[in-house]
Amino acid sequence: MRLKLEKKAHSGLRIVPLTLMIAAPVLLAGAVLFEAVGADPLAAYAVMLQGALGNWFNCSEVLVKAIPLMLTGLAVAVAARMQLWNIGCEGQLVCGGIFAAGFALYAADALPAPAVIPILILAGFAGGALWALIPALLKARWNVNEIISTLMFNYVAVILMQHLYFGPWRDPMGRGFPGTAMFVRSAWLPRFFHTRIHLGLFIALGAALLLYYSLGHTTWGYRVTVIGLSPQAARYANFDAGRQQIAVLLISGGLAGLAGMGEVCGIHLRLQQGLAVGYGYDGIIVAFLAYLNPLAVPLVALLLAGLIVGGEQLQAVAHLPASISMVLEGCLLLAILAATVFSTHRLRIVRDDEEGP
Amino acid sequence: MSLPSSAPAAPILELDGISKRFGPVVANRRIQLKVYPGEIHAVLGENGAGKSTLMSILAGRYRPDTGRILLDGQPVSFASPAQALARGIGMVYQRFMLVDALSVVENLLLGHARGRFRLDIDAACRKIASFSQAYGLAVDPRKTVRQLSMGERQRVEILKLLLRQARILIFDEPTAVLAPPEVESFFRVLRRLSRKGHTILFITHKLEEVLQMAQRISIMRQGALVATLTPRQVSSRRELARLMVGREIVLNVHKQPSNAGEVILAAEGLRARDDTGQVLFEDIRLHLKKGEILALTGVAGNGQSPLAAALAGMPPAFEGRITYRGRPFENSRWQRRPKPNMVYIPEDRHTTASVGPLSLTDNFLLTRLKNFRRQAHLARGRARLATGDILTRYGINAPAGPQSLARQLSGGNLQKFILARELDRRPDVIIAESPTSGLDVRATEEIWRLLLQQREQAGVLLVSGDLREVLALADRVAVMFRGRILATLSTARAEQVARIGLLMAGVPEKANRHAIEA
Numbered sequence: 016m017r018l019k020l021e022k023k024a025h026s027g028l029r030i031v032p033l034t035l036m037i038a039a040p041v042l043l044a045g046a047v048l049f050e051a052v053g054a055d056p057l058a059a060y061a062v063m064l065q066g067a068l069g070n071w072f073n074c075s076e077v078l079v080k081a082i083p084l085m086l087t088g089l090a091v092a093v094a095a096r097m098q099l100w101n102i103g104c105e106g107q108l109v110c111g112g113i114f115a116a117g118f119a120l121y122a123a124d125a126l127p128a129p130a131v132i133p134i135l136i137l138a139g140f141a142g143g144a145l146w147a148l149i150p151a152l153l154k155a156r157w158n159v160n161e162i163i164s165t166l167m168f169n170y171v172a173v174i175l176m177q178h179l180y181f182g183p184w185r186d187p188m189g190r191g192f193p194g195t196a197m198f199v200r201s202a203w204l205p206r207f208f209h210t211r212i213h214l215g216l217f218i219a220l221g222a223a224l225l226l227y228y229s230l231g232h233t234t235w236g237y238r239v240t241v242i243g244l245s246p247q248a249a250r251y252a253n254f255d256a257g258r259q260q261i262a263v264l265l266i267s268g269g270l271a272g273l274a275g276m277g278e279v280c281g282i283h284l285r286l287q288q289g290l291a292v293g294y295g296y297d298g299i300i301v302a303f304l305a306y307l308n309p310l311a312v313p314l315v316a317l318l319l320a321g322l323i324v325g326g327e328q329l330q331a332v333a334h335l336p337a338s339i340s341m342v343l344e345g346c347l348l349l350a351i352l353a354a355t356v357f358s359t360h361r362l363r364i365v366r367d368d369e370e371g372p
Numbered sequence: 373m374s375l376p377s378s379a380p381a382a383p384i385l386e387l388d389g390i391s392k393r394f395g396p397v398v399a400n401r402r403i404q405l406k407v408y409p410g411e412i413h414a415v416l417g418e419n420g421a422g423k424s425t426l427m428s429i430l431a432g433r434y435r436p437d438t439g440r441i442l443l444d445g446q447p448v449s450f451a452s453p454a455q456a457l458a459r460g461i462g463m464v465y466q467r468f469m470l471v472d473a474l475s476v477v478e479n480l481l482l483g484h485a486r487g488r489f490r491l492d493i494d495a496a497c498r499k500i501a502s503f504s505q506a507y508g509l510a511v512d513p514r515k516t517v518r519q520l521s522m523g524e525r526q527r528v529e530i531l532k533l534l535l536r537q538a539r540i541l542i543f544d545e546p547t548a549v550l551a552p553p554e555v556e557s558f559f560r561v562l563r564r565l566s567r568k569g570h571t572i573l574f575i576t577h578k579l580e581e582v583l584q585m586a587q588r589i590s591i592m593r594q595g596a597l598v599a600t601l602t603p604r605q606v607s608s609r610r611e612l613a614r615l616m617v618g619r620e621i622v623l624n625v626h627k628q629p630s631n632a633g634e635v636i637l638a639a640e641g642l643r644a645r646d647d648t649g650q651v652l653f654e655d656i657r658l659h660l661k662k663g664e665i666l667a668l669t670g671v672a673g674n675g676q677s678p679l680a681a682a683l684a685g686m687p688p689a690f691e692g693r694i695t696y697r698g699r700p701f702e703n704s705r706w707q708r709r710p711k712p713n714m715v716y717i718p719e720d721r722h723t724t725a726s727v728g729p730l731s732l733t734d735n736f737l738l739t740r741l742k743n744f745r746r747q748a749h750l751a752r753g754r755a756r757l758a759t760g761d762i763l764t765r766y767g768i769n770a771p772a773g774p775q776s777l778a779r780q781l782s783g784g785n786l787q788k789f790i791l792a793r794e795l796d797r798r799p800d801v802i803i804a805e806s807p808t809s810g811l812d813v814r815a816t817e818e819i820w821r822l823l824l825q826q827r828e829q830a831g832v833l834l835v836s837g838d839l840r841e842v843l844a845l846a847d848r849v850a851v852m853f854r855g856r857i858l859a860t861l862s863t864a865r866a867e868q869v870a871r872i873g874l875l876m877a878g879v880p881e882k883a884n885r886h887a888i889e890a
Contacts, residue, residue, distance in 0.1 A: 229748075232749060233749055233750055234745050234748055234749075236750070238741075241730070244727050245723050245727045245728075247720065247723050248724055248725070248726065248727045248738060250686065250724075251686070251725060251738070251739075252738045252741070253685075253710070
């Protein structure tokens with residue numbers, strides 16, 4: 016006897032069993048974990064919920080955390096539409112932050128105030144895109160595996176950034192604090208509603224809409240889709256796959272760069288430690304939970320941001336490790352992947368003498 | 373070597389009424405075959421004649437729909453290749469089943485060292501060495517498979533079967549991947565195996581090999597076994613070729629005599645190599661006139677397919693010159709040039725000519741993108757209407773109209789859709805590769821009719837190894853063998869038609885040396 020995964024004749028699950036299938040194992044795993052560290056699971060969940068959604072300020076913090084997740088999620092999703100796996104969002108985010116910081120520190124003074132923000136946005140995008148350029152060229156020209164090359168570039172970017180804020184860009188007035196001086200006022204992204212919600216939110220939402228339109232309703236998006244689904248068909252139709260690979264990876268890197276720009280110019284207001292905290296890797300989870308749909312990315316980013324903010328509250332209020340939220344995040348990903356499989360397949364027990372197809 | 377016909381041995385293996393269908397395609401039809409111990413038995417036939425299916429049934433990979441297999445006179449039934457191997461029947465497939473990254477000895481131990489925790493590599497190597505010695509299968513057991521030549525890999529496959537005590541060894545096109553000296557040493561191994569009492573079955577379409585190696589020859593055609601002979605009973609290669617290809621021509625479509633006009637596409641001195649430097653085709657000279665169907669035929673793998681792709685402006689890159697409507701082109705300019713009036717129907721309709729998970733509308737756009745856009749915006753609504761229109765006009769059966777996914781369509785309907793998409797552009801050159809392979813009779817006829825209609829305003833290059841199709845449609849036939857066009861013949865003249873089969877088998881003939889331009 017053995018278990019066998021079979022394709023179902025009709026794919027799809029109803030929304031209620033699907034939600035149950037995803038939520039139940041995640042909540043259960045969390046409950047076991049809370050029990051293990053000696054906490055009451057119900058109380059712990061209440062703390063998390065309260066922490067994420069309890070009041071307007073907490074809600075706004077969820078939105079703030081969601082901004083970089085949206086952008087890196089979109090970055091991973093657009094590349095994955097073409098079967099390119101951009102694992103380098105972390106490095107591209109850092110590089111976007113470096114570019115934005117460079118402009119804010121050394122050029123913002125000399126420019127008229129209204130021009131600064133648009134230039135910062137461009138700089139952030141350009142920084143991220145530039146960091147993706149070498150892996151993109153390697154991929155298009157010699158088919159070098161982009162998973163490895165983009166990943167390797169992450170480490171380089173982080174060390175480059177450290178070099179800058181420990182070395183040449185370090186704030187001389189900073190009393191040894193690792194970071195640059197605070198940017199001039201004109202280089203701060205506008206904030207809204209008396210919270211830390213900054214312009215990045217609207218950039219991210221705009222990017223989601225733009226990507227939704229361009230992937231679904233333009234000749235470019237059509238080409239990208241065909242190249243991703245069948246390189247042979249793309250060659251048959253005379254689409255230039257190499258050029259599109261470069262274009263898509265640059266756009267992907269640019270979006271991640273915007274996330275870095277947002278963090279640097281919207282939250283930290285200087286380049287400092289704490290920029291590379293994993294938003295690039297979280298973007299992979301966001302993109303896949305959103306099934307690579309650009310309109311679903313902001314929603315999934317909010318969900319994940321809620322988990323992260325709630326987890327921080329666990330530490331602050333209940334003195335439990337914040338990393339529990341990371342465990343829950345992992346469980347969520349696994350549960351959703353499993354649900355994806357079961358929407359098209361079912362498990363069956365077969366006897367050994369039965370013939371496989 | 374004693375011939376089994378003179379030795380009154382009982383058959384070691386007997387196939388009794390074996391039939392196998394794949395959907396509407398009958399791969400094997402009531403096969404009767406006896407195989408005697410120790411003989412070298414060739415199974416000869418064209419591509420698609422059902423040889424591989426029959427051998428895969430013997431090796432336990434498929435189950436027959438009807439009929440019995442008798443091993444040593446006892447009926448047997450195999451649910452898996454492992455069960456067949458346990459009874460002494462093993463098969464060496466055309467694509468070797470080896471793990472490239474593992475060494476020879478590790479490959480040989482795979483699935484064989486069950487139940488033991490510790491692997492005694494040294495003992496295994498000694499055992500392999502003794503087998504190698506006994507059968508003349510020289511191979512270093514410590515080498516990684518990736519480092520081995522194709523001939524050495526084949527020896528590893530044979531060792532794999534011998535180590536598991538296979539008595540009957542089946543080879544699928546064993547010489548297809550071998551260089552000529554490797555073929556010689558492979559034949560020596562076969563003879564030695566036969567002398568040691570192993571029974572050999574090998575699939576091939578190469579006449580010389582059959583006459584050189586086989587003690588008995590079974591010929592298959594269109595799923596049926598048409599004859600079993602000894603080489604002595606074969607008077608000539610010509611006869612063998614005729615048995616293999618068949619003479620019967622089914623004319624299901626009515627073809628008017630062609631009314632050929634000016635030359636629209638021509639090739640001069642075309643040659644191309646693959647990545648490893650092997651010649652794909654060379655010395656190609658051909659011309660296609662408006663108003664005719666020119667068939668490019670040959671046994672699969674003789675260069676027709678890459679030639680068709682190159683003519684259509686796809687890889688491989690070629691040397692030489694293509695002339696289209698009187699203008700000459702070299703490779704790079706030809707590949708880059710948009711060809712709105714030239715269409716290419718590749719053989720692979722599922723992943724090259726269409727994208728399975730996309731809708732028919734999106735598949736329609738694959739080659740029609742330029743007609744359905746406003747700047748960057750995709751006019752999908754208009755494309756959907758146009759798709760619906762061709763579905764109706766060409767009678768294509770799609771479950772959800774233009775919204776149906778390409779993979780939901782049957783093979784025949786998908787091929788009709790692809791043809792409709794391309795022919796609707798009113799092309800002047802059509803290059804169609806195996807346009808009816810795998811299709812049932814009705815779909816085949818409809819495709820044939822569509823292609824014949826096109827002859828009015830276009831030149832059609834039909835690439836097909838199916839002689840039935842070639843004779844039903846083509847006005848002229850260019851026969852390819854080992855990358856060269858051996859002759860171009862007229863289908864209107866019976867004495868020329870009779871030579872096609874022989875030329876496909878690469879039989880050199882004085883009269884054929886002078887290519888006849890019909």
